[in-house]
Structures are given as structure tokens and as C-alpha cells.
Amino acid sequence: MNTLIKLEVIRTLRNKKFMFFSVLYPAALYLLIAGGASETELVKGTHLTLPLLMMVSMASFGAITAVLVGQSERIAKEREKGWVRQLRLTALPGRGYVTAKVASAAVVSLPSIVVVFVVAAAVKHVRFDAAWQWIALTFAIWAGSIVFAALGVAIGYLATGDAVRPITMIIYFGLSALGGLWFPTASFPSWVQKIIEWVPTHAYAALGQAIEQGNAPHLKDVSILVGYLVIFAGAAAWLYRRDTQKA
Amino acid sequence: MTTTASTFTGEGRRTGAPVVSFEHVSKSYGAVKAVADLDLQLYPGETVALLGPNGAGKSSTLDLLLGLRAPDAGRVELFGTTPQRAIEQGKIGAVLQSGGLMEEVKVRELVKLACDLHPRAYPVEQVLEQAGLTEIADRMVNKLSGGQEQRVRFALATAGANELIVLDEPTTGMDVTARQTFWTTMRDQARQGRAILFATHYLEEADAIADRVIVLHRGRVLADGSAAEIKARAGARRIVFDLDGHIGEGALRELPFLAALEISGRTVRIQSHDADATVHALYGLGLYPRNLEVAGLGLEQAFIAITDAATAEEAAR
Numbered sequence: 001m002n003t004l005i006k007l008e009v010i011r012t013l014r015n016k017k018f019m020f021f022s023v024l025y026p027a028a029l030y031l032l033i034a035g036g037a038s039e040t041e042l043v044k045g046t047h048l049t050l051p052l053l054m055m056v057s058m059a060s061f062g063a064i065t066a067v068l069v070g071q072s073e074r075i076a077k078e079r080e081k082g083w084v085r086q087l088r089l090t091a092l093p094g095r096g097y098v099t100a101k102v103a104s105a106a107v108v109s110l111p112s113i114v115v116v117f118v119v120a121a122a123v124k125h126v127r128f129d130a131a132w133q134w135i136a137l138t139f140a141i142w143a144g145s146i147v148f149a150a151l152g153v154a155i156g157y158l159a160t161g162d163a164v165r166p167i168t169m170i171i172y173f174g175l176s177a178l179g180g181l182w183f184p185t186a187s188f189p190s191w192v193q194k195i196i197e198w199v200p201t202h203a204y205a206a207l208g209q210a211i212e213q214g215n216a217p218h219l220k221d222v223s224i225l226v227g228y229l230v231i232f233a234g235a236a237a238w239l240y241r242r243d244t245q246k247a
Numbered sequence: 248m249t250t251t252a253s254t255f256t257g258e259g260r261r262t263g264a265p266v267v268s269f270e271h272v273s274k275s276y277g278a279v280k281a282v283a284d285l286d287l288q289l290y291p292g293e294t295v296a297l298l299g300p301n302g303a304g305k306s307s308t309l310d311l312l313l314g315l316r317a318p319d320a321g322r323v324e325l326f327g328t329t330p331q332r333a334i335e336q337g338k339i340g341a342v343l344q345s346g347g348l349m350e351e352v353k354v355r356e357l358v359k360l361a362c363d364l365h366p367r368a369y370p371v372e373q374v375l376e377q378a379g380l381t382e383i384a385d386r387m388v389n390k391l392s393g394g395q396e397q398r399v400r401f402a403l404a405t406a407g408a409n410e411l412i413v414l415d416e417p418t419t420g421m422d423v424t425a426r427q428t429f430w431t432t433m434r435d436q437a438r439q440g441r442a443i444l445f446a447t448h449y450l451e452e453a454d455a456i457a458d459r460v461i462v463l464h465r466g467r468v469l470a471d472g473s474a475a476e477i478k479a480r481a482g483a484r485r486i487v488f489d490l491d492g493h494i495g496e497g498a499l500r501e502l503p504f505l506a507a508l509e510i511s512g513r514t515v516r517i518q519s520h521d522a523d524a525t526v527h528a529l530y531g532l533g534l535y536p537r538n539l540e541v542a543g544l545g546l547e548q549a550f551i552a553i554t555d556a557a558t559a560e561e562a563a564r
């Protein structure tokens with residue numbers, strides 16, 4: 001199983017186009033959005049600047065996109081080519097396959113996060129009160145992205161061929177909007193807000209927000225994410241074994 | 248192929264518990280009945296060829312056997328358990344007709360993966376060597392030729408000691424040497440008591456290697472026996488002779504037990520269900536056939552005779 005993990009990581013690194021795109025575009029998008037923003041003016045209702053807020057948003061957003069879209073499409077393609085059929089004839093258990101896929105996703109998301117941070121610090125002079133916040137943020141966003149990598153693997157098994165991209169996009173946009181990543185959720189009715197608290201993207205964003213304000217992440221958000229990781233990874237492993245469709 | 252006739256005898260086979268067991272297994276894709284009420288047992292040490300025209304259900308049968316598809320009805324068992332369990336125990340090696348390979352990796356890396364995943368693996372270098380991959384071990388998998396890819400599949404299927412090897416058209420695209428090494432390896436495996444099941448369109452492979460031949464047609468078993476039995480079962484023998492002077496085709500058509508007649512120049516080729524009676528009648532016509540040859544059908548002709556007969560029978564219904 002370790003060989004498979006190693007091999008999945010190696011081949012992801014070898015795929016230069018995929019790496020280049022996944023690693024660099026969140027940083028590019030960051031410059032586009034926060035490039036002209038003031039470095040000192042505070043965003044209303046917070047004591048943080050826009051470049052800092054956007055840095056965390058873009059790092060999270062980039063990490064989710066890379067692992068969710070990247071994994072689901074690559075897996076759907078592998079199924080189409082018949083590699084997964086061949087792999088299912090080995091003694092490898094379903095969880096081994098899922099672990100390897102998630103590990104290879106993590107390899108992509110880590111540099112994409114770091115690049116956004118480096119660009120923000122260098123170009124927009126983003127600083128934190130304490131150095132631990134950088135480390136904690138990197139780790140939190142990276143660890144959180146693993147939850148969505150597992151979701152990507154599950155989607156790769158659920159959908160085939162042409163359907164993968166639209167399905168991934170719908171889930172992705174749905175999760176982002178519901179998680180309150182796009183519009184402030186404070187204006188929503190309270191029962192909607194109650195639901196939103198349980199959306200994985202909301203918990204994911206909350207991790208970063210807690211750390212950028214100098215607090216530790218809430219236990220509730222961490223538990224929610226761990227819960228989703230178990231669900232998504234379990235679903236992915238189950239779908240891998242159950243997959244009796246040819247494609 | 249220059250392989251000699253099979254050295255396997257039927258002695259001692261079909262002993263012990265079956266390796267593979269199909270019980271009334273059916274599988275349809277919409278209106279297409281790919282596998283129809285299939286009953287089949289394979290035993291340890293058997294080398295079985297699965298023959299059948301395109302679309303006969305060979306790949307579907309192998310998919311069901313390997314648990315890659317679930318049957319609509321009936322039961323498939325490997326080693327007395329489910330296909331999945333048997334696979335997890337590392338008892339089965341398989342080459343699929345539609346099996347892709349992992350991309351962006353080197354041949355050696357992929358073969359090493361297969362070895363690492365196998366509970367009773369052979370050394371990587373040995374597997375590479377056996378599959379004729381040593382020289383191209385450092386190439387990228389997605390840059391290989393069709394025959395080279397097929398060798399990689401073969402390597403994946405023989406990465407460790409399996410008890411059953413399943414091959415779907417394994418030698419398609421391989422050159423002569425690769426084919427020969429392939430079958431030499433398979434013979435070795437069979438000698439060690441492993442069961443081998445392979446689907447093929449190369450009938451000479453089936454004739455030379457298999458000690459049991461199963462002919463599938465529209466998801467049903469048409470014939471099941473040794474190659475010799477299949478040839479005999481086709482019922483016909485081949486009679487070839489030359490005739491001098493005028494050849495009365497009408498008279499020849501009237502010969503008893505005639506299954507097929509073909510005249511080209513001076514040469515007459517006949518398939519007969521009772522060669523003795525046909526030849527006897529031939530002389531009875533006052534003809535003097537020269538260079539007379541009477542022989543059994545080759546497996547290929549027998550195969551065509553059997554499947555044609557089945558198609559005709561179905562059309563008549």
C-alpha cells in the first residue's frame with residue numbers, strides 16, 4: 001500500500017501541467033483580487049485587512065479546488081481507461097486506494113497554500129502578530145483540504161466521463177455558497193444559519209478565521225471536519241469496491 | 248506458433264473442489280443477453296480456452312468471474328468463496344481485455360507496485376524478465392507500443408504465485424517471440440498445478456495449450472471438451488482429392504453425408520459427416536479420385552462448423 005501512495009504522489013508531481021496550474025492559479029487569483037487593495041485599511045466589522053482576509057480565503061479556495069476538481073476528474077479518467085478495473089484485481093483493499101488518492105491530493109494542495117502565503121507576504125506585506133499563526137494556518141488549511149480530497153475521490157467514483165465536471169462544480173459551488181464562503185451569512189434566517197454551521201466548507205473556513213484572529217480553532221469545527229472525513233473516505237472506499245460499472 | 252501439441256493429459260483433473268463455479272449465471276445489458284444461464288466448473292490444474300465469435304460473451308463471463316460485474320441471476324464462486332474475497336487473498340492474476348494501465352509511471356514502478364500488493368510475490372526483476380520487459384523497464388507506461396503494453400499487463404498478472412490465472416485475449420498485439428515466451432510461462436504455471444482460463448481468437452493457441460476448450464455463443468456453452476473432442480463433435484471430416492476430366496458438380500452434391508463442397512480447379516474439398524460412406528459413394532459414381540486425403544477438421548474449422556450450425560439453428564427457430 002505504501003508503494004501505491006508513493007507512486008500516486010510521484011505521478012502527480014510528474015504531471016507538470018496539472019501541478020503548475022493547481023499551484024499557481026490561486027496565487028494569481030489572489031493578486032487579481034487583493035492586488036489593488038489597501039494594506040492598512042481594515043475591513044468593516046473586523047480588525048483585519050483585505051489582503052489578509054483574501055489570503056486565507058484564496059489559500060482555502062485554491063486548496064479545495066485543486067483536490068476536489070483534480071481528484072474527481074483524474075479518477076473518472078482512470079476508471080474510463082480501465083486502470084481501476086485492473087487495480088481491483090489486486091489484493092489492495094479499498095481503503096488503500098482511497099488513502100493513496102488522498103495523499104496525492106495533499107501533495108498538490110500544500111504548495112498551492114504556501115505559494116499564496118508567500119505572495120501575500122511579499123507583495124502585500126501581510127503580517128501576523130505571531131509567527132505560529134503562519135504555521136497553524138498552513139497546517140489547518142492543508143489538513144482541512146484532505147476532507148475535500150476524500151470527497152473528490154468519492155465523486156470520481158460516483159460520476160463517469162462527461163458528467164464528472166458538472167457534478168463536481170455543482171457540489172463545489174453548493175458547498176461554497178452554503179458554507180458562507182461567498183456572502184456573509186449573518187443576514188440569513190437563524191434556522192438557515194443553524195444548518196450552515198454543519199456544512200463542511202463552513203467549518204473549514206472557520207478554522208482559518210479563528211487562527212487569523214489569533215485564536216485556536218473551535219473544537220466543534222474540527223470535529224465536524226473529522227466527521228466528514230470519515231464519511232467521505234468511507235463512501236469513497238465503498239464506491240471503489242462496489243463499482244461494477246464498466247466506465 | 249511452433250508450439251508442440253499439448254502435453255497435458257486429462258488424467259487426474261477434475262479432482263478436488265472446483266476453482267471456479269458458475270451456477271445458472273445470467274447477465275444482460277438492456278436487451279442484450281450477454282451471458283445466459285451459464286453453468287461451468289473449472290478444476291485445479293486445468294488449462295481452459297474460452298472460444299467464441301465477437302460478442303459471444305467471453306469478456307462478460309470473465310468479468311463476472313472476477314467480480315467486476317454482478318450477475319443478474321445465479322451464483323459465481325471462486326475457491327468456494329466470493330470473487331472479491333478470493334481476489335483479496337491474492338489467489339488470482341488476471342489480464343483484462345479492457346484493462347488500462349496507470350499513467351505517468353515507469354514500467355518498473357508499476358510492476359513493483361503489483362509485486363508489493365501481492366501476498367506471495369516474485370522478485371520484481373524476475374517478473375520483468377519473464378514478461379520480456381527488462382529492456383524497457385525504465386520507459387514511461389503511457390509511451391509503450393500496443394504489444395509492449397500487453398506485456399506489462401502480463402507482468403501484472405504474474406507478479407506473484409496465483410492459483411488461478413484469467414486472461415482475456417492475452418496475446419493480442421504481441422509479436423511471435425513474445426507470444427512464445429508468454430505461453431511457455433503459462434505452461435510452467437499450469438505444470439505447477441495452477442488453473443488457467445483464457446479467452447482467445449487464436450485457435451491454434453487453444454489447440455496447442457488448452458486441455459479443455461469451451462465454445463461460447465450468444466452467452467451459452469455450445470461445446471465443452473478437449474480440443475480433440477470438439478473437433479470430433481463438429482462431426483465432420485475433411486476429404487480432399489483431384490479429379491481428371493469433367494467434374495460433375497451435380498453428382499458430387501448428391502453424395503451422402505455431405506456437409507460442405509468446394510471445387511477449385513481440379514481440386515475438390517468436401518466436409519462429410521461420415522467420410523467412409525462418402526468416399527465409398529464417390530467410387531460408386533465411377534469416379535477415380537487422385538491424391539485422396541481424408542483428415543479430421545482443424546479446431547478452426549470445427550469451431551466454424553459448430554458456431555455456424557448454432558446460428559442456423561437459431562435463425563430457423
Ligand SMILES: Nc1ncnc2c1ncn2[C@@H]1O[C@H](COP(=O)(O)OP(=O)(O)OP(=O)(O)O)[C@@H](O)[C@H]1O
Binds near residue numbers: 276301305306307
Ligand atoms: N457495457 C456494456 N453495455 C452494453 N452491452 C454490452 C456491454 N458489454 C458488453 N456488451 C454486449 O454483451 C455482449 C457480449 O460482449 P462480450 O464483451 O462479453 O463479448 P466477447 O465474447 O468478449 O467478444 P470479443 O471477442 O469481441 O471480445 C455483446 O453483444 C456486447 O455488445
Ligand SMILES: [Mg+2]
Binds near residue numbers: 307344415
Ligand atoms: Mg472480449
